[in-house]
Amino acid sequence: MSAGCPLKLPSNFKEHDFAQLARREKHARARIRYIGLDNLQKGKSMREVSRILSVHQNTVKNWVKRFCEKGIEGLKEQPGRGAKRKVPEEHQQVFREAILELQANRKGGRIRGSDVLELMREKLGIDCCLDTAYESLKRANFVWITSRSRHPNADEEAQAAFKKTS
Numbered sequence: 364m365s366a367g368c369p370l371k372l373p374s375n376f377k378e379h380d381f382a383q384l385a386r387r388e389k390h391a392r393a394r395i396r397y398i399g400l401d402n403l404q405k406g407k408s409m410r411e412v413s414r415i416l417s418v419h420q421n422t423v424k425n426w427v428k429r430f431c432e433k434g435i436e437g438l439k440e441q442p443g444r445g446a447k448r449k450v451p452e453e454h455q456q457v458f459r460e461a462i463l464e465l466q467a468n469r470k471g472g473r474i475r476g477s478d479v480l481e482l483m484r485e486k487l488g489i490d491c492c493l494d495t496a497y498e499s500l501k502r503a504n505f506v507w508i509t510s511r512s513r514h515p516n517a518d519e520e521a522q523a524a525f526k527k528t529s
Contacts, residue, residue, distance in 0.1 A: 373431050377404065384435070396426050396438045403427070449491045450483070450499045459503050461486050470515040 381401035388394040395416055402412045403423070413420040429437035450458050461482055466474055479496040483489040491499075 372403065372427065376400075376430070379404075379435065390440045393438060393440050399423055399426055400430065400438070448499075448502070449489050449495050450487065450502070454487060455503060458483075458487065458499065459505075462500070462503065462505060 379400075381397045381404060385394050385397035385401060388397060395418075399412050399416050399418070402415060403409070407415075409420050409423045409427075413423050416423075426438065462474070462479070465478065465482055476493045476496050479500060480491070480493060483491060483496060483499070
């Protein structure tokens with residue numbers, strides 16, 4: 364069984380205490396990178412490190428490459444992972460104001476998810492599904508716990524008279 368390919372590490376590689384960095388790191392993926400580089404520092408091959416951490420050998424090679432290019436900062440978790448938000452931060456205030464305006468213009472009844480979808484299409488040019496509309500409302504800090512809505516044709520005087528006679 365071969366020990367793996369010889370690895371050319373940068374000259375400043377031995378200066379860093381990757382074990383200490385791993386102990387202080389809160390993000391799990393960055394911690395695994397530090398542990399991997401700590402094992403490389405101790406003389407293990409890329410193949411051994413990849414087997415220990417259950418990652419592909421190319422992944423370990425990419426960690427070393429990122430360290431060579433950007434130093435310790437290259438090993439930290441980079442922003443931009445995952446799906447991007449449909450309503451970006453710069454449009455969040457416009458979205459909030461549009462929802463408040465829609466709510467103020469209602470004479471009765473409540474705003475439904477389909478109303479929010481239509482608003483997102485017309486005002487923001489965002490085409491999405493109903494779940495995304497509700498998620499966007501949640502991110503904009505809208506809570507949809509409301510009292511029973513008032514019908515636009517309701518006669519409050521007749522209701523008050525009815526309450527007095529019953």
